[in-house]
Amino acid sequence: MPAAPFSAFERILLQSRSPVDSAVLLLLAWVLAHRQHVSEGQRRRRLAQVSADFRHGHTLSPVMQIAREANLDAIQLAAEIVRAKCSAKRCLGILHQAIAVATDDGELSLANHYILRFLADLLSVAPMTFTALFLQLTGQALKAPDDPSQERYWRRLDPAKYYAKYYAHKAEEEARAQRERAESDAAKAREKRQQEQAKAQEREEQRRREEQQRRDEEQARRRSSHQSRDHRRQEQSRPAPDRTTRALAVLGLTPGVSKQEVRQAYRRLAQSNHPDRFYAASEHQVALASARFQRIKSAYDYLMQTL
Amino acid sequence: MRDLYRRLALSPNADDAALREALARCPNSALRRDAEATLSIPAHRERFDVLHATVSDVGQLRARLGLVHGAHWQGDVANDFSPPPDSVRSRHDALFARLDEAVTLYNRWQRLRGPWLLIAIAVLAAGVGLVLGLALGLRLPAP
Numbered sequence A: 001m002p003a004a005p006f007s008a009f010e011r012i013l014l015q016s017r018s019p020v021d022s023a024v025l026l027l028l029a030w031v032l033a034h035r036q037h038v039s040e041g042q043r044r045r046r047l048a049q050v051s052a053d054f055r056h057g058h059t060l061s062p063v064m065q066i067a068r069e070a071n072l073d074a075i076q077l078a079a080e081i082v083r084a085k086c087s088a089k090r091c092l093g094i095l096h097q098a099i100a101v102a103t104d105d106g107e108l109s110l111a112n113h114y115i116l117r118f119l120a121d122l123l124s125v126a127p128m129t130f131t132a133l134f135l136q137l138t139g140q141a142l143k144a145p146d147d148p149s150q151e152r153y154w155r156r157l158d159p160a161k162y163y164a165k166y167y168a169h170k171a172e173e174e175a176r177a178q179r180e181r182a183e184s185d186a187a188k189a190r191e192k193r194q195q196e197q198a199k200a201q202e203r204e205e206q207r208r209r210e211e212q213q214r215r216d217e218e219q220a221r222r223r224s225s226h227q228s229r230d231h232r233r234q235e236q237s238r239p240a241p242d243r244t245t246r247a248l249a250v251l252g253l254t255p256g257v258s259k260q261e262v263r264q265a266y267r268r269l270a271q272s273n274h275p276d277r278f279y280a281a282s283e284h285q286v287a288l289a290s291a292r293f294q295r296i297k298s299a300y301d302y303l304m305q306t307l
Numbered sequence B: 001m002r003d004l005y006r007r008l009a010l011s012p013n014a015d016d017a018a019l020r021e022a023l024a025r026c027p028n029s030a031l032r033r034d035a036e037a038t039l040s041i042p043a044h045r046e047r048f049d050v051l052h053a054t055v056s057d058v059g060q061l062r063a064r065l066g067l068v069h070g071a072h073w074q075g076d077v078a079n080d081f082s083p084p085p086d087s088v089r090s091r092h093d094a095l096f097a098r099l100d101e102a103v104t105l106y107n108r109w110q111r112l113r114g115p116w117l118l119i120a121i122a123v124l125a126a127g128v129g130l131v132l133g134l135a136l137g138l139r140l141p142a143p
Helices: A008-013 A019-033 A041-048 A061-069 A072-085 A086-102 A110-122 A127-138 A151-157 A159-223 A225-237 A244-252 A260-270 A283-306 B016-025 B029-039 B042-066 B075-081 B091-111 B114-140
Strands: none
Touching: A008 A019, A008 A061, A008 A072, A008 B075, A008 B091, A019 A041, A019 A061, A019 B016, A041 A086, A041 B091, A041 B114, A072 B042, A072 B091, A086 A127, A086 B029, A110 A127, A110 A151, A151 A159, A151 B016, A244 A283, A260 A283, A283 B029, B016 B029, B029 B042, B042 B075, B091 B114
16 A cells, blocks of 8 residues: 655645646646746736636645646646546647647747647647647647757757857867877877887797797607607697687687587577667667677678688 | 767766767767767756756656657657656556545544543553552652
8 A cells, every 4th residue: 555645736636626627737837837938927827817717726826836846746647637537629628728828929848849749649639630729729830849959959049159169169179189189199109118128028038938949849859750740730630720719709609519509609699789679778889789799790700601 | 859868878967077978989970969069068958958857757757658659759759758667556546545545544543433542541541550650669668
């Protein structure tokens, strides 16, 4: 059993003379709260005006407060009540009111684009009916909402300011990048010098080691000639090609598997790492998955050729 | 509208350093340009965040009301702002369950008020008697 206390909106509903009207009132207040360039008093007057024939019988300010806080639980409850209790005719009436409340000055805010469409879906009003109603009420066709996640939106919004800000920002970024580049160049140069020293040392050591080896081999050859021949043959048959082992490791296999097993492992990994699986996650995830997929694919191709 | 935060694998309240890092590792140059114009300028980001919060709310409501496949919820918005269904039950049912519980409790109290009052008085009297007895026992000197 739920042990939570009754929320503010639930108490309003219990005290209301008509819960459906209270629920509609909250949805309209939610739409009003997302209208821009309107003062709080104007919102209150508009809500009072639109709810003149409602029979809720309580004050508007608590409902407006809930709508301003965008209390999702309350709005969900209101939506459920409206969906359960309203006839198709009443639904159309509610959408009518919502559009009127959202577009008094003819301009629909971006948030209300999504809220009105949500209400249309909630009240099961078809897109054709919705656009027709919108056209009839506002005298303008319902356009697709602008997209502020695109650069184009900001450029069109305020071109001069946008470019000024954008270039200032770019210049700052470039300066930072240059500084970083200079630092990394310095670090790289230092590293290169160290590497060269290390390489020289290594070369010296290798020369010494090779000499030692040559001397050992000569001794061994002198000791028994056919033993050393055996040894060399063994070395040739060892499964040394490094790339094969690496390709097998990519597929999660050990040396000595059949083509069939390689194919099975490839199918399984390709399915679980396919970029299309990560389409909903994020572009970064998709990029990572496609890199993994490429690696698996090239390992498989290589193994199919060589095995 | 796309959810840039989700596409960059960022949290909506990520700081500038995290944002810069995400932009640097983003392989899609068009997305990177859009995200730079939208998120790395504070005024733009503020406005984007407000709208982002509202659209996320709408997506959450749609998920809870079973409207994620609505005719008005298509394309990028539906793709980016539809959260997976959570286990929140119908608010209407929850309200009525709670009302039902409250009514049951009230009725039970009305029915059992007499016996409960008697028990309470008896417990109170016993407690008072115990306290008085203890006080008296402490007051009297031991023989």
